[in-house]
Amino acid sequence: MTDAPTLTVLKLGGSLITHKDEPESVDEDSLARAADAVGAFRPDGRSNRLVVVHGGGSFGHHHAAEQGVSSTDGIADAAGLATVHRAMGELNDVVMNAFHERDLAALPVRPLSVAYRDGERLQFPAGAIETMLAEGFVPVAYGDVVAHSGKGGTVLSGDEIVVSLARSLGADRVGLCSTVPGVLDADGDVVSRVDSYGEVERTLGTSDATDVTGGMAGKVRRLLDLEATASVFGLDDLGTFLDTGTAGTVIGGSN
Amino acid sequence: MTDAPTLTVLKLGGSLITHKDEPESVDEDSLARAADAVGAFRPDGRSNRLVVVHGGGSFGHHHAAEQGVSSTDGIADAAGLATVHRAMGELNDVVMNAFHERDLAALPVRPLSVAYRDGERLQFPAGAIETMLAEGFVPVAYGDVVAHSGKGGTVLSGDEIVVSLARSLGADRVGLCSTVPGVLDADGDVVSRVDSYGEVERTLGTSDATDVTGGMAGKVRRLLDLEATASVFGLDDLGTFLDTGTAGTVIGGSN
Numbered sequence: 001m002t003d004a005p006t007l008t009v010l011k012l013g014g015s016l017i018t019h020k021d022e023p024e025s026v027d028e029d030s031l032a033r034a035a036d037a038v039g040a041f042r043p044d045g046r047s048n049r050l051v052v053v054h055g056g057g058s059f060g061h062h063h064a065a066e067q068g069v070s071s072t073d074g075i076a077d078a079a080g081l082a083t084v085h086r087a088m089g090e091l092n093d094v095v096m097n098a099f100h101e102r103d104l105a106a107l108p109v110r111p112l113s114v115a116y117r118d119g120e121r122l123q124f125p126a127g128a129i130e131t132m133l134a135e136g137f138v139p140v141a142y143g144d145v146v147a148h149s150g151k152g153g154t155v156l157s158g159d160e161i162v163v164s165l166a167r168s169l170g171a172d173r174v175g176l177c178s179t180v181p182g183v184l185d186a187d188g189d190v191v192s193r194v195d196s197y198g199e200v201e202r203t204l205g206t207s208d209a210t211d212v213t214g215g216m217a218g219k220v221r222r223l224l225d226l227e228a229t230a231s232v233f234g235l236d237d238l239g240t241f242l243d244t245g246t247a248g249t250v251i252g253g254s255n
Numbered sequence: 256m257t258d259a260p261t262l263t264v265l266k267l268g269g270s271l272i273t274h275k276d277e278p279e280s281v282d283e284d285s286l287a288r289a290a291d292a293v294g295a296f297r298p299d300g301r302s303n304r305l306v307v308v309h310g311g312g313s314f315g316h317h318h319a320a321e322q323g324v325s326s327t328d329g330i331a332d333a334a335g336l337a338t339v340h341r342a343m344g345e346l347n348d349v350v351m352n353a354f355h356e357r358d359l360a361a362l363p364v365r366p367l368s369v370a371y372r373d374g375e376r377l378q379f380p381a382g383a384i385e386t387m388l389a390e391g392f393v394p395v396a397y398g399d400v401v402a403h404s405g406k407g408g409t410v411l412s413g414d415e416i417v418v419s420l421a422r423s424l425g426a427d428r429v430g431l432c433s434t435v436p437g438v439l440d441a442d443g444d445v446v447s448r449v450d451s452y453g454e455v456e457r458t459l460g461t462s463d464a465t466d467v468t469g470g471m472a473g474k475v476r477r478l479l480d481l482e483a484t485a486s487v488f489g490l491d492d493l494g495t496f497l498d499t500g501t502a503g504t505v506i507g508g509s510n
Contacts, residue, residue: 077360078355078360078362078392078393082355082361082362082363085362100334104333107336107408110365110368111368113364113365113366116386117386118382118386128402131372131373131404135402136331136407138333147383147390147392150390152390152391153390
């Protein structure tokens with residue numbers, strides 16, 4: 001712990017906190033373990049600031065597929081967009097309750113209200129989040145639908161939110177907590193560091209792990225573009241990440 | 256109807272759509288009538304654009320009083336703020352359903368996610384709302400709690416949202432639909448026009464109507480400061496307002 005301003009952006013994967021194959025089914029055990037670790041965090045508005053982002057898991061993907069909306073395919077049907085938004089909001093309610101039960105000063109941030117796509121460019125004005133952070137709150141955003149100029153509405157993934165907020169808020173540490181313990185090599189072992197695109201290709205390029213982990217190569221590439229030090233890790237390492245700032249596979253980071 | 260870009264901001268009063276004395280009780284009849292009138296609106300992304308804002312009524316005030324939070328008195332308790340936010344969100348869910356049942360392309364905008372107070376100054380970045388409007392959606396915002404620098408979180412009223420958005424979006428028409436048919440004079444008759452602060456004082460200054468209408472004098476003063484033509488009217492005139500742009504008492508308007 002240091003007195004310098006430190007901001008952490010933590011993603012809790014949708015497949016971690018929900019049962020991915022059952023629509024709208026929370027993985028209560030994993031959520032409780034994640035909330036225990038995050039609930040130990042003590043935000044102070046300055047040297048300890050945390051933004052949490054969670055995925056939609058089986059709450060989001062199911063409804064999004066049913067409504068025919070994705071991050072690139074938009075729909076103009078407001079009731080359809082509201083259905084996806086509501087389902088994702090219900091998962092957020094469950095996450096918020098788990099945090100509040102552990103006395104974490106969490107407040108929800110619903111991307112539909114604030115973010116939008118201007119052409120292909122994501123805009124996520126962060127003034128409300130910055131004010132929450134300075135007041136000692138932990139903003140909790142999540143995968144949602146957003147208005148998209150020329151396309152009606154499209155899906156905004158938790159991963160996109162993480163990258164956008166890490167950049168606009170100037171995060172020092174980024175963590176992706178998912179169902180895998182890190183970036184895995186061809187033998188299934190956790191790679192301790194990834195520092196370049198070339199390493200991503202060598203490690204993940206043609207291995208089966210690329211699909212199994214839901215586009216890990218793409219995630220790693222986006223994390224390499226950030227100034228923040230990023231980590232990819234599993235639930236066992238969440239406490240370590242929050243305490244020390246790194247865990248699992250450490251990715252890039254120019255600071 | 257004209258082809259020029261026209262933007263209307265409509266407030267549905269909290270006391271209109273809820274039973275004010277009963278906690279979390281929707282006035283189903285009034286809401287249905289309001290939704291019928293608003294549901295006839297056909298947004299086109301340009302010459303017919305509409306933002307709806309509704310009050311918290313018996314969903315908001317009850318919980319806000321219980322948590323000890325107001326627009327000036329902040330609280331640092333995130334769970335308390337989330338309780339008020341959730342109650343107001345439940346009323347919004349009911350309003351959204353009423354709109355969707357009438358095929359209005361409504362999308363919710365939750366102020367906690369986007370607005371904040373920087374000292375006493377309200378900030379409400381409107382990019383998401385502008386994108387929704389251009390895509391032919393009707394954004395529906397409501398009285399909520401927001402992060403407030405130095406105070407934790409405070410209440411943001413529907414009336415404040417109306418004034419802020421009317422200004423930042425450059426609204427042409429503003430309408431306040433409530434339980435009274437307009438600004439009333441000492442005899443209880445509707446005043447057709449109010450053009451200056453002086454008239455407000457003469458009409459409302461010392462009359463009982465000031466209290467009965469929940470601070471009508473203050474509302475009128477804030478509306479006089481807008482460039483948009485504003486109207487204060489009751490449910491009977493909501494259709495007329497949406498069709499013609501004015502109804503009940505017409506207030507100021509430099510355009």
